[in-house]
Amino acid sequence: MKQRPHLTPRLIQFAFLALTIAAWFVIDTTGAISPLFLPPMESVWRAFLALVQTAIFWSAVRVTLTTILQAYIIAILLGIPAGYLVTRSRFLTALLEPIVSGLFAIPITLFFPLFILLFGIGTGSKIAYGAAYGFFPIALNTIAGFSNVNPRFLDAAQSMGLSRLGTLRHVLFPAAFPVILTGLRIAFFISFASVLGGETISSVSGVGRNIALAAELMEPARMFAWMAAVIATALALNALVSRLESRMRGS
Amino acid sequence: MSLSETASRKIPALRHRRREQFSTPARIAWTRRALVLALLIVWEIWARLSGNLELIAPPSAIARALFTDILSDGQIRAAILLTLFEVTCAYGLAIAIGLAMGLAIGATELARRSLFPIILLLYAIPQVVLLPLFMLGFGIGPAAKIAFGFSHGVFPIIVNVVAGMRDVNPLYLRAAQSMGARRADIIRDVIFPHMVTSFFAGLRLAMTMTLLGVILAELYVSTSGVGYFTRLFAESFNPAPLYALIGILAIIAILLNEIVRAAERRFTRWKHRSSWMRE
Amino acid sequence: MNLAHTSRRSARAYEAPVAIAVRNISQRYGDADSPQSVVALDNVSLDVRRGEFLCLLGPSGCGKSTLLNIIGGLVQASEGEVSVGGAVVRRPSPEKIAFVFQESTLFPWYSVAENFSIAFKYRGIGRSEWRDRTMVALKSVGMTDFADHYPDQLSIGMRQRVNLARGIAAGTEILLMDEPFAALDEQSRMVLGEDLSILLAQTGKTIVFVTHSLAEAVFLSDRIALMSARPGRVKSIIDVDEPHPRLPGFMLEQRFSDLRNACYASLHDEIRQAMTATGCAGSAR
Secondary structure (H helix, E strand, C coil): CCCCCCHHHHHHHHHHHHHHHHHHHHHHHHCCCCCCCCCCHHHHHHHHHHHCCCHHHHHHHHHHHHHHHHHHHHHHHHHHHHHHHHCCCHHHHHHHHHHHHHHHCCCHHHHHHHHHHHHCCCHHHHHHHHHHHHHHHHHHHHHHHHHCCCHHHHHHHHHCCCCHHHHHHHHHHHHHHHHHHHHHHHHHHHHHHHHHHHHHHCCCCCHHHHHHHHHHCCCHHHHHHHHHHHHHHHHHHHHHHHHHHHHHCCC | CCHHHHHHHHCHHHHHHHHHCCCCHHHHHHHHHHHHHHHHHHHHHHHHHHCCCCCCCCHHHHHHHHHHHHHCCHHHHHHHHHHHHHHHHHHHHHHHHHHHHHHHHHHCHHHHHHHHHHHHHHHCCCHHHHHHHHHHHHCCCHHHHHHHHHHHHHHHHHHHHHHHHCCCCHHHHHHHHHCCCCHHHHHHHHHHHHHHHHHHHHHHHHHHHHHHHHHHHHHHCCCCHHHHHHHHHHHCCCHHHHHHHHHHHHHHHHHHHHHHHHHHHHHCHHHHHCHHHHC | CHHHHHCCCCHHHHHCCEEEEEEEEEEEECCCCCCCCEEEEEEEEEEEECCCEEEEECCCCCCHHHHHHHHCCCCCCCEEEEEECCEECCCCCCCCEEEECCCCCCCCCCCHHHHHHHHHHHCCCCHHHHHHHHHHHHHHCCCHHHCCCCHHHCCHHHHHHHHHHHHHHCCCCEEEEECCCCCCCHHHHHHHHHHHHHHHHHHCCEEEEEECCHHHHHHHCCEEEEECCCCECEEEEEECCCCCCCCHHHHHCHHHHHHHHHHHHHHHHHHHHHHHCHHHCCCCC
16 A cells, blocks of 8 residues: 555545446346436436437537537637736726626526527527626636736836737736636636536527436436436546646646 | 836836726725616616617616515515525535535545545536436425535535645644644644635535526426526516516525625634735 | 864753753655665764753754654654653653744634643643733743734744744743744844743753754854754764853854854855755755
8 A cells, every 4th residue: 555555546436436336226126216217227328329329419419519619709709808908907907806706606597587588598598698607707817817917027028128019928918828727617617517507497409408308208218318428528528628728738 | 208207108017006096995996886877877778778678677677676576476575585495405505514525535635535536526517417307306396406506515615625624734733733732633723724714715606506506496497486487577578577586686696695705704804814914 | 173172061061961862863764775765864862951952953954853853752763762851752742842843833813822722722731821821921022912913913023932932831841943033034033042042041941953043053052963964963062151041242252153163164065965965855854
């Protein structure tokens, strides 16, 4: 144990996974929980295999991914400039930062019915809703990034005669970048979850809608298959993004 | 043109410093109020001019609807109170269980290294896709909403408790040991106070998340509770009471957040007191 | 060096019984065969007499702090043993030994008075005595007005004064101090050093004091144990024959600078070696 400190945690994690699967299996065979709530593992697997061969699956995935991407891009295009403009003066920062962070404490989900009212039940409302959720972490982190640049860097830039644009490009932006990057990462996953959430609650298409539909039709295996697809995608994206991020940070 | 004027025109940072002299907290607070008022006025005028009153309600109509449609309606009041009850239950459960699990996981190196990655993995799952499952499991009553709110709130607390228990200044531990502190003393006098900042950050996030979970579940079930009324108002193109209902819930969200922040200030007084000397 | 040997030894240091006996202490980190293994201390033996002020002086990373932690029972030595008052040290013994660390170890979440209280509580001192003992200790460092302040409200110098007072208030015979003034500027350092010398004369505590300031060592010590670069050994011992409390005038005497120079001459090569040795990057704790 002394020589291999990483082995024991791995073993425990493996045991945890094994126990979860075993528990599922035992519940299946004994029928301790209704199969409506927890369908047998193999039927979920079969439903999953059947699902990925259908056109419905791929069109739903395409709708959802396009919606997420549109929401995310809008959030970036609004969030970064807004955050940057707010930090142009200390007064504006002091004035607006608490408003932005205060608004972010209110779950935007509350306003979801308004999004439906204003943008319809189609993808428009999900794009707006996902963008609204993604906007806040990006704007807040941009504000934090730009307003916490060490003022000595700015003094140094001035002493070297850097122009305004040069200062932005060579000093302000590189210094603020790591913080903004964190905001971008958080915003992506928030947009991701909120688009799916919007689809689940009220929509006509997309992955979330199909999960809700499977639940309404009392097809738990199919529902689990959809959920498994989303969870697998989310975890894969998470791993990908953290790898990308660590590479971008150069560490 | 004097030298100082030229300098201040050319150097943005210098202008920053000049403007700073005027931005006293009181001035900022007043400007903020004026800004909110101006926004309300713009909204009012725009809503009236747009002629789109089945979608956009002016603030004056929302305020009227708040009293005529929302607060006077016993069913809506009950729905709002139920939501508040669900949030309270879910939040309480999330704190109790999150704290216990966080302490258990953060207590030893082995537990943290083996179980914390599992927690982080679960935290990364977009829980909203599990919402139909919660409904199947707990029915469409308060139990499902409490459970869903709880499952949203519990993870930020666990994560922040575990993170807070890490990185205790080893010198504090050594000092406590040298004075004869026992393990229980160290947990109470060193680890807990050290953790409190991170714990409250977790509590604040958990409050937002719990609200999110409960509201999501409320909206998903559109046959009763708040979800039913929002659908009713939206489908009948009656925006004023819809805005008013949402506004009330938003105010509740803000108040709940303020309660957590007040508790935080109360328990981390030693931090805030120090600021006057540093500045 | 000859100066050190010819100096008159203070009667106290000669006659007093041994308070702390360090016998053949070695400290190694990592397995003996592994290439990463670091020998922090190599066969150190040392006697500290009752009422004596002994300085451990040496370059960074020579294991001074490790030795102090071993004496206090916070760290177990790989080899050898330490006895305090005849009993072998195996764990912290708060009834006999108090520590004062390099940075302030006042807990920032407790006020100054509360910090004293928990120290008394841990040491098993009756609650009725807490307030009085706190005020007496604070008075001795001129900090009575700050009993209800939080540590972060105090300057670094004030914090370290309180920290020192807390160590003294424990009422132990032995005080172990790990570079207690390192975070202070030179002027505060000197003033606190004078305070400490006065306190020492009043209380007659046995003190082991780790420092890498030459002037501080000479000004405060009865004896200075000079340590070599890693692996730490006691290279030689220099006596400073000057009664406590010591006055600032002592620093102006020729004797003071001679002693200081003797320490520096003895340590010079060790310091250079410690600075260039790659193994010293992470100082052993």
